[in-house]
Amino acid sequence: MFKDRARIDAQGGRGGSGAISFRREKYVPRGGPAGGDGGNGGDVVLVVDADRRDLGAIQRSPHVQAERGGHGGGKKRRGRDGASRELQVPLGTQVFDEAGTLIADLAHPGARTVLAHGGRGGQGNSRFATAVRQAPRVCEPGLPGEHVTVELRLKLVCDAALLGFPNAGKSSLLRRMSNAEPKVAEYPFTTLAPVLGTVEAVDGRQLVVADVPGLLEGASEGVGLGHEFLAHLERAAVFVHVIDGSEGDAGERFHAIDSELRQYGHDLAGRRQIVFLNKSDVDPDPAFDVDDQRILDTITGSALVGTGVEELRESLFRHVTRVVTPSDELADYLVYRPRVAARRGFRILRTESGWSVVAASPELLEREAVDSALRDAGARTGQLVELGDEVFEIT
Ligand SMILES: Nc1nc2c(ncn2[C@@H]2O[C@H](COP(=O)(O)OP(=O)(O)O)[C@@H](O)[C@H]2O)c(=O)[nH]1
Ligand SMILES: [Mg+2]
Known part of the structure; x- marks a missing residue:
């Protein structure tokens, strides 16, 4: 099952303690202070792994702890820093704090964010020597690491998303125009996962198209997913609205999907659309009389035979100006608000x-x-x- 939500309980590693130690030399009963500092505790870090598809792995092991720092030693030896724990998450993972505030949006390849900082290591007694106190017998314990509970939500990053009733031919179309291999007409319970495909233009440009199930998908089987997956449409610049043109009520189908978008909100209903009237091998000239400013192009074609697919590809590259693949284009999406550690x-x-x-x-x-x-x-x-x-x- 595709998991687009997970909670994590993250604990940064504790810093190691500073040491109390004195130099020991022959004939010198007590040398100067030589206690080293403790090492810093490790951080818990989220890192985007573009090959990861969902948050299932995180959901299965939600308690994460980074390593603690080593204690300082004699001869001013510093303790070892604790290792950080890196958790791989899919592209498009958002992080919310317990109040529901977005604190990080990992929307470009290679993005990373520290969830819980490790504690600082304490200072050893060699740091506390002064002219008047030459043999300090104090040291600083390490600070505890941060402890946070956050919720992760995956919101797919794509340029365009396919939209439409079940059986309209969305998965078939994505197969036709991209490298993706979504399941076509599979049993609904096994296909409830979004699929991303890369579509290439002749000039080498690429864009990412998502086939997102959920809109009325499985409703007739009583699965009733409702709006659960619609969040994955939020980042798409353009929708490809796929309508089965062979059924004779293309206009009604358009409005039915549209009202779902309106109900969901988040401006999905305002998004520009390319309408693809599919199954032209069955009905080569389907009636479609919707006049709507949002509709950029209306293309009649067949995912099965391949008609109209090239036209659709061209339309996509014409209308999608922001393309996901170059990571710097997405810098705007990375809203990272580091929590300010309370200064004591x-x-x-x-x-x-x-x-x-x-x-x-x-x-x-x-x-x-x-x-x-x-x-x-x-x-x-x-x-x-x-x-x-x-x-x-x-x-
Ligand atoms: N005749 C015909 N059948 C198609 C066409 N495109 C898709 N189909 C069929 O319609 C059914 C549903 O297709 P699918 O891609 O799974 O639709 P989805 O539910 O929107 O993803 C499958 O049996 C496809 O083979 C087409 O252009 N012509
Ligand atoms: Mg499908």
């Missing part, structure tokens, strides 16, 4: 006796934020925390 105005350090919170203005700190940061860093009940001139116990 303090640092948490590990000391010999417990913890220390360092801040430029300790009196302004919110106790709750400090508490939760301490917990995140691994602090436990009963341990002592220095904050400014105060020392308190974690309860």
Whole structure:
């Protein structure tokens, strides 16, 4: 089954802790501080893989965690950075946060976005040496990675999309004019997946045409998909409205599909259309008296025999000006709003006796934020925390 939705629970890796360590040299009882920094935690990243067709793989394993950073070591050795986890998603995947806001749109080949950043590694004690404090016995624990839950929705990226009743001949037409091999007249339950085909012009230009099931597809069998798949039409610049011309009511069929588009909204009803009156081998001169500004061309032909298909191809290349294939054309589609990580105005350090919170203005700190940061860093009940001139116990 084609999956165009999935939820992901993504956890960035925790940063590694800084180390407390001192140089050890012969005849020097205690050398300078030499604790290295912790490595950064890995990110959880989404990457477009043009060969991927749907979000099924993500739906099957929705919990994703990146690797944590390694702890710092002696001799100022820095911990290893945690590996990022890359998840492959299909072209056209959109990312929504829990409030339903679009945060990223991966609409061009190679697009990527960080879902959950790994936490920064903590500093080792070698960073805390000052003229007055030459042997600091503090270090910084690593920060926790971001934790986000997002919803992914696939919205196909195509130049044109086929539209029409079941059996109009959409799949046959796509087979005829592109490299795609959609199933023709298959059992409806097995064909409920959009198919993308690349159509080539003589001069080498290419455009992507989608055969999207769903509009009334399977309705007679009680599948009743309704509008579920119509989202995949949203990015198409032009529709190819395929109508079975052999049935004698082409105009009515046009209006029936049109009213579905209106119901769906999202400006689908305003989109320009090329009407293809199919099955001309059965009726070579079908009546079609719809006069509509949106109709760019009306072509009579047959997907079975091949008549009119070249004409359709030419019409497509004439009317589709924005072509999907060159990736830079699509830069506009990439609306990526990185979430701003909350800046906290303090640092948490590990000391010999417990913890220390360092801040430029300790009196302004919110106790709750400090508490939760301490917990995140691994602090436990009963341990002592220095904050400014105060020392308190974690309860
Ligand atoms: N006679 C004739 N039959 C066609 C033509 N195009 C498609 N068909 C047939 O119509 C049926 C439905 O075609 P299909 O491409 O699956 O339609 P879709 O449901 O719109 O994708 C199949 O049996 C096709 O072989 C055509 O131009 N002439
Ligand atoms: Mg079909």
